[in-house]
Amino acid sequence: MNLFRFLQGLIIVLFFEGAVSSQKLMIYSVPNQIKYSGHNDDFTVQVKQNGGVWRDLFEYNVKVDLDNPQDASMVTFDFEGSVEVRVKKNNGKVREVKIRPSSLGIKHEVIGNDIFFRLDKPVKLSIEINGDRLHNLHLFANPVLKDIPQQNDPNIIYFGPGYHKPGDQPGNVYHIPSGKTVYLDGGAVVNGKFLIDRAKDVKIMGHGIVWHPERGVEIRYSENVYIDGPVFINPSHYTVYGGQVDGLTIENIKSFSCRGWSDGIDLMSCSNVNINDVFLRNSDDCIALYGHRWQFYGSARNIVVKNSVLWADVAHPTNMGLHGNAKAGGDSIENVTFTNLDILEHDEDDPNYQGCFAISNTDNNLVRNITYRNIRIEGIQEGQLFNFRTLYNEKYSGAPGRNVEGVLLENISYTGGFVNPSTIGGYSNERKVDGVRFKNVTINGEPFSLDSRDHVHLKEFISDIKVK
Structure with a gap:
């Protein structure tokens, strides 16, 4: 009987530890070059996991609409398990909230100027206040990346946290040869174009940001190219x-x-x-x-x-x-x-x-x-x-x-x-x-x-x- 109780307790502990380990929340740093010029203060956005504390996200400014370009907002983070999100509208009163795509059925609660909702899987959302689709908040909740490449691998081109711009290369271009994997850390902001020309077996991956390039990724006469994860602003x-x-x-x-x-x-x-x-x-x-x-x-x-x-x-x-x-x-x-x-x-x-x-x-x-x-x-x-x-x-x-x-x-x-x-x-x-x-x-x-x-x-x- 004692052995049974011991095994039962061990199973409970292992289950609890597994549940805790599946709860992850990753928020990335923002380079100083972007903190002021690239911020939009229309919203304050925070996220937390069960039993955790609220953590601030950086609200990036993104331009939308050719007819009359407007300043919208974007936040991004990675998670496993479930998270609660708080969105505060900083200017004006919240009268109506839509979270789209509607097919996802994201339910929300409004308390004053704060909007609360819960996520249990990665999503890409538009949060629209009072019918405004030109100054809305875009929220990208990514899965946590697995098998992150090693920085010292000779086949890895690694962009760590911080601001990156090609040095003496004309046209702000990073040339990516065959067999290479480009990895953008979630805290990396790259101001340049990735060019894959007459190459094969190339990967570009990671949750970093490609910031105001001429083009994001240009691929010519190439084979077997894989792109996964970045935000292109x-x-x-x-x-x-x-x-x-x-x-x-x-x-x-x-x-x-x-x-x-x-x-x-x-x-x-x-x-x-x-x-x-x-x-x-x-x-x-x-x-x-x-x-x-x-x-x-x-x-x-x-x-x-x-x-x-x-x-x-x-x-x-x-x-x-x-x-x-x-x-x-x-x-x-x-x-x-x-x-x-x-x-x-x-x-x-x-x-x-x-x-x-x-x-x-x-x-x-x-x-x-x-x-x-x-x-x-x-x-x-x-x-x-x-x-x-x-x-x-x-x-x-x-x-x-x-x-x-x-x-x-x-x-x-x-x-x-x-x-x-x-x-x-x-x-x-x-x-x-x-x-x-x-x-x-x-x-x-x-x-x-x-x-x-x-x-x-x-x-x-x-x-x-x-x-x-």
């Missing part, structure tokens, strides 16, 4: 720019931009791509997929975008087809899947560039086997749910596109009030949109209908468009 142009890349994985990156041509992830002639668990708030396309453009050649195949949050202050959350090798008969953009996405905003006043899901097929391209599945759209300030066209774009095209073939929209919901009707249209009998299927698509609770002019405008040169 206000690059002048693209966050991730890929040209002729085979084998690209992008996970858990967070991005803000507010300038023209400051897209999130733009890929030209890239294949075998996996984009997972990213948050992109950009003032141009969040994700754009093309064939040939500039010095890059080839088709784009086998691309998956999943488990992510997209917010296009201007232009498209998703876009494909606009560029290809028109002189050589065009490229193929095929086998592309978007799944389990939350689209928080789409705002574009130019009808040529509208659509949360945009296929603007030009340059003799063939676009086929495209799937949009399990996607929730919360807001369209101005734009369309989808825009599928084979067309000639006077600004960019060398020729109209070939066909758009085989597009599936399944389990799609829009819940953002009035939205412009979507568009399906071809260019000619030989260059049309063919084979579009709708399954369980709703607009503000109403089933999508091809017969409703409020839902869609069906243009010429289309065939086999069906709702199931």
Whole structure:
């Protein structure tokens, strides 16, 4: 009996110790170069674990919205287990609070000007007070990193806590050769671009910040590239720019931009791509997929975008087809899947560039086997749910596109009030949109209908468009 009680007590102790060890909270230091110039005092944000004390987070200033750039806020930390978050609005009264994506169902409590909520898993949130989406708080709660590289490993390029900027390298560029892993400590702020050119087996990882670079990561003519974790704050142009890349994985990156041509992830002639668990708030396309453009050649195949949050202050959350090798008969953009996405905003006043899901097929391209599945759209300030066209774009095209073939929209919901009707249209009998299927698509609770002019405008040169 005594032995039984001893073993029982030992099991309880080991269980308790295991539970305690699974509770981790990691908050990183901020370089002096950023503490004052990069701070936003709209909010005071604190976090704690069960039985712990409140710990302050640094509220970074991030610029959003091309039309009229505004100062929003961002905080980031790592944790395991569960945490409680306190957000205090420092200016004005709290009348209404929204925590998005709504699909996460984050419950909150408001006491005065303090907002409290609990997290039990990593999330990427927008916390909006009194309907203000331009001065909101973005909160990124990361998982705790495992297997952190050793600083003395010759294959590791290590950026520790502090401010980093290339020394005598033109263009503020860090050149990353084959076989190297770049690690950004959570307290690292890097003011420069990472360039991967004609390299393979390269990793960029860590929860540090890439601060106001020309581009975040530029990848050319490379293979097997992996990017996981950093926050990219206000690059002048693209966050991730890929040209002729085979084998690209992008996970858990967070991005803000507010300038023209400051897209999130733009890929030209890239294949075998996996984009997972990213948050992109950009003032141009969040994700754009093309064939040939500039010095890059080839088709784009086998691309998956999943488990992510997209917010296009201007232009498209998703876009494909606009560029290809028109002189050589065009490229193929095929086998592309978007799944389990939350689209928080789409705002574009130019009808040529509208659509949360945009296929603007030009340059003799063939676009086929495209799937949009399990996607929730919360807001369209101005734009369309989808825009599928084979067309000639006077600004960019060398020729109209070939066909758009085989597009599936399944389990799609829009819940953002009035939205412009979507568009399906071809260019000619030989260059049309063919084979579009709708399954369980709703607009503000109403089933999508091809017969409703409020839902869609069906243009010429289309065939086999069906709702199931």
